[in-house]
Amino acid sequence: MRTRRAPLRWTFVNQDPTPTADLLHEFVAGRRRHDIPAVITTLSEDCLVIESDGTAHQGHDEIERWLRQDRTDDWVIVTAAATPDLLIAEWRRGGQEGVTIARPRAGVIGYLREYVTTASEN
Template sequence: MDQLEAYIDGWRRHDSAAVLETLTDDCVVIECYGPVYRGKPRVEQWMDAWFGAGGTVDAWEITSRAAAGDVLVAEWHFECTWKGEPGAFDGATVARVDQGRIAYLREYATTAPLYDWTGVWT
């Protein structure tokens, strides 16, 4: 789980080098809203563009985690600011590790606030 925690921590600290250190050279990173970044150079380009445009990761807290073999899974709460607008959502990451680095990482996000269902559809 250390690799996934280090990846998230690098984003929190706005430290591209720390994030890149967690990834294999030929990694695949898939964001929850569709973009796919193939290889460390593309991830670096994405991070430079995102932070360069003023994007900030304001919080990214892991709420649960699990590991099985080379697969890591984490649920989390994410907060950021993009183009001056704060945003937040809950999500999850599924990652695969190869020789101590993340080779594949896919994020999923909730699309609406969570609520306890009462037995009636509203």
């Protein structure tokens, strides 16, 4: 006779009790306004941001240099969700559609990665 196994349970490392999808909205809103200080306040000091092309930027100084060259202003979040360990946003930007996955840490973003999923037909 087979014994029943207990169902698998996900175990998360971070367990940050404070994240909300609003954190990604604040990040995107700051980028749309080209408000670098507002964007930086959403990120941890050692945050790692990886663009959809694989380019990585780590830490406030490096991210600030990247943001000064970036001219994103037509970025719209379509849907967003949050768990204690992940922030997820589906977006449209400059004729592209994509997804951002972020990991919160102590109420700010500690890791953020963007993926382009398709070209938009709009």
